[in-house]
Amino acid sequence: MENSPLFKSGHTACAGCGQAIAARLVIEAAGPNTIVANNTGCLEVFSTKYPETAWGVPWIHSLFENSAAVASGIEAALIYLGKKATTNVIAQGGDGSTGDIGLQALSGMLERGHDILYVCYDNEAYMNTGVQRSGLTPFDTNTTTSPSGKISSGNIRPKKPVPEICNAHGIPYVATASAGFPQDLSRKVKKAFTIKGPKYIQVHVPCPLGWRHESNQMLPVAKLAVETGLYPLFEYENGILVNRKQITPKPVEEYLKSQGRFKHLLNSPEEIKKIQEIADNNIKKYGLKVEA
Amino acid sequence: MKEFVEGSHAIAQIIKACQPGVISAYPITPQTHIVEDLAQMVSNGELGSQFVNVESEHSAASVVLGGSATGVRVYTATSSQGLFYMQEVVFNIAGMRLPVVMTCANRAVSAPINIWNDQQDSISLRDSGWIQIYAENNQEAVDFHLIAYRLAEDKRVMLPVMVCMDGFILTHGMETLDLPEQDKVDKFLPKYNPLYKLDPADPISMGLLADPDYYMETRFAIQETMKSSIDYLSEISGQFNAVFGRDYKDLLIEEYQTKDAEKVIVAMGSVCGTIKEVVDEQRSKGKKVGLLRIIAFRPFPYARIYEALKHVSKIAVLDKAVSLGAYAPIAVEMKAAFYGKKKAPQVISSFVAGLGGRDITLESVREIFRRLSAKEVNSDFIDLKPELLKEEYGK
Numbered sequence: 127m128e129n130s131p132l133f134k135s136g137h138t139a140c141a142g143c144g145q146a147i148a149a150r151l152v153i154e155a156a157g158p159n160t161i162v163a164n165n166t167g168c169l170e171v172f173s174t175k176y177p178e179t180a181w182g183v184p185w186i187h188s189l190f191e192n193s194a195a196v197a198s199g200i201e202a203a204l205i206y207l208g209k210k211a212t213t214n215v216i217a218q219g220g221d222g223s224t225g226d227i228g229l230q231a232l233s234g235m236l237e238r239g240h241d242i243l244y245v246c247y248d249n250e251a252y253m254n255t256g257v258q259r260s261g262l263t264p265f266d267t268n269t270t271t272s273p274s275g276k277i278s279s280g281n282i283r284p285k286k287p288v289p290e291i292c293n294a295h296g297i298p299y300v301a302t303a304s305a306g307f308p309q310d311l312s313r314k315v316k317k318a319f320t321i322k323g324p325k326y327i328q329v330h331v332p333c334p335l336g337w338r339h340e341s342n343q344m345l346p347v348a349k350l351a352v353e354t355g356l357y358p359l360f361e362y363e364n365g366i367l368v369n370r371k372q373i374t375p376k377p378v379e380e381y382l383k384s385q386g387r388f389k390h391l392l393n394s395p396e397e398i399k400k401i402q403e404i405a406d407n408n409i410k411k412y413g414l415k416v417e418a
Numbered sequence: 419m420k421e422f423v424e425g426s427h428a429i430a431q432i433i434k435a436c437q438p439g440v441i442s443a444y445p446i447t448p449q450t451h452i453v454e455d456l457a458q459m460v461s462n463g464e465l466g467s468q469f470v471n472v473e474s475e476h477s478a479a480s481v482v483l484g485g486s487a488t489g490v491r492v493y494t495a496t497s498s499q500g501l502f503y504m505q506e507v508v509f510n511i512a513g514m515r516l517p518v519v520m521t522c523a524n525r526a527v528s529a530p531i532n533i534w535n536d537q538q539d540s541i542s543l544r545d546s547g548w549i550q551i552y553a554e555n556n557q558e559a560v561d562f563h564l565i566a567y568r569l570a571e572d573k574r575v576m577l578p579v580m581v582c583m584d585g586f587i588l589t590h591g592m593e594t595l596d597l598p599e600q601d602k603v604d605k606f607l608p609k610y611n612p613l614y615k616l617d618p619a620d621p622i623s624m625g626l627l628a629d630p631d632y633y634m635e636t637r638f639a640i641q642e643t644m645k646s647s648i649d650y651l652s653e654i655s656g657q658f659n660a661v662f663g664r665d666y667k668d669l670l671i672e673e674y675q676t677k678d679a680e681k682v683i684v685a686m687g688s689v690c691g692t693i694k695e696v697v698d699e700q701r702s703k704g705k706k707v708g709l710l711r712i713i714a715f716r717p718f719p720y721a722r723i724y725e726a727l728k729h730v731s732k733i734a735v736l737d738k739a740v741s742l743g744a745y746a747p748i749a750v751e752m753k754a755a756f757y758g759k760k761k762a763p764q765v766i767s768s769f770v771a772g773l774g775g776r777d778i779t780l781e782s783v784r785e786i787f788r789r790l791s792a793k794e795v796n797s798d799f800i801d802l803k804p805e806l807l808k809e810e811y812g813k
Binding site: 197 | 439440442466467468470471472473474476477480481482483484485486487488489490492506507510514616617618621622623624625626627628629632
């Protein structure tokens with residue numbers, strides 16, 4: 127891949143980082159007339175260590191949980207300056223800064239109707255601090271604060287449904303995407319910017335370090351999440367499901383055995399069955415199965 | 419233009435005259451009247467600001483941070499728990515050198531919950547990198563907001579400014595005020611022209627990670643700016659006087675009957691009006707007493723205070739806040755101002771009064787002068803109720 131003027135090479139992300147690839151796809155789809163507000167997290171740390179920056183667009187980091195509010199201020203200022211029509215605004219962060227500590231700021235941004243695209247890079251745990259459980263960590267995942275042990279098979283709660291929470295705000299566009307499907311992600315970002323108002327895209331981004339897979343397995347792992355039905359890709363417009371990526375579902379075991387964070391489950395058919403049920407429910411709920 | 423007006427309404431009027439591009443706030447008593455008035459002005463089309471109704475003070479501060487970074491003048495106001503909820507962003511705004519102006523309608527902090535006035539909220543954020551100036555009355559509160567923008571946006575400063583006004587006493591108090599005319603405001607306060615801003619035409623990154631090789635110099639730079647701001651306050655005060663004809667001298671302290679005084683109370687904010695009355699009364703009885711009012715708490719004017727009080731033998735510091743487990747906040751600074759100096763008062767006693775809105779009466783102030791003796795006291799609470807203490811301690 128040639129060097130991008132909007133998200134330059136030389137940053138310090140781990141090899142095979144799904145977030146770095148997704149962030150680049152997002153900003154390239156958004157284009158140069160974009161201002162980005164970024165939460166604290168891996169992306170912020172590896173892309174802007176003083177005195178260097180990877181960003182070729184105006185970019186600001188304030189705190190862990192407030193990018194949605196900072197972006198709201200940016201948007202308000204652009205309206206005041208008469209520049210909003212020609213400038214895109216993105217707020218972005220990881221799953222913890224979006225769905226846990228930043229959920230209130232995100233909810234405020236959505237409810238107030240700001241013309242902003244919020245992008246959540248979902249690697250399903252607090253990776254920047256060392257793989258601690260977040261609200262978006264999937265059921266039964268082994269993290270440093272939801273470790274599997276003699277009496278536990280890891281994270282005891284299902285993944286927090288942040289896209290549905292966003293949908294409940296009645297916003298015009300909510301979508302999920304995956305680093306494993308780059309064209310689909312780019313298309314969704316471009317589409318989002320044709321819609322005025324608050325938009326939310328949640329991108330599934332493998333983390334080789336936290337998920338414990340080889341760096342060169344980022345794409346296959348990301349694809350498997352979608353192909354098993356564990357990470358459904360869909361688009362909602364004004365609360366109506368308008369599109370979903372249909373699959374010929376693979377058994378969840380294929381996805382689970384690809385990563386060390388699920389290794390403890392492989393000899394527990396009962397636990398695998400529970401996770402298969404989560405996938406089956408997704409398949410049913412979103413109509414993911416390719417019709418014969 | 420003289421008007422008999424509530425403090426909060428007057429603040430809204432002066433903010434309107436300053437024409438911020440973005441206003442964001444979250445309701446908390448006693449700040450509410452200010453932002454309600456601003457919302458009405460926006461609603462009436464009298465004020466072209468974007469008014470962002472947020473879901474918390476944390477977001478209010480974050481919205482004005484984002485607005486300021488995009489290159490427009492911004493405003494927010496809060497009190498007490500609201501300021502504490504903002505705290506993380508308050509430090510962040512200063513670290514990012516954004517010229518945000520905020521009104522703190524001073525109020526006690528929980529627990530117990532209490533909506534009335536003291537100065538614990540803003541004083542607790544003294545280390546945040548914000549310039550803090552405290553108004554005695556509503557004319558000052560109005561004028562200080564104008565001065566705050568001028569100072570914050572000065573290219574030599576580029577630091578946020580908090581204008582502190584006592585909740586209810588000032589925010590809800592009615593006074594006849596001289597509200598600055600728009601043409602004079604425009605003359606004194608030029609349009610905001612940012613040094614840096616988020617602009618696709620010239621993309622920059624803001625809020626980068628600074629590792630141990632870079633972090634300390636950013637703190638040093640703020641400390642140096644704070645020190646220099648002592649002079650800038652005086653300079654801008656002079657320019658304010660030239661346009662509006664109100665002289666706040668160096669805008670650091672006010673000396674009231676201190677020249678030949680033997681006993682001086684040091685205090686901050688609206689209580690100084692009460693203290694002046696007691697000083698006049700005692701002077702009429704031939705007692706050599708005075709008041710030194712602190713206007714700028716950050717930067718703290720140590721040298722100015724030393725010069726003003728080095729000849730005074732007894733000083734009483736009145737704090738409307740406490741540092742639980744230590745000397746009271748202003749008292750600490752006063753002792754530091756004289757430590758190791760050739761001339762120093764024999765006694766610097768510290769008194770705590772007016773917490774949670776308990777009235778500081780003329781008698782309270784007389785009591786402070788009475789207790790200011792050769793025996794130094796520290797954090798001596800004034801106007802405690804013995805019957806309540808008995809209930810609490812069985813004494």
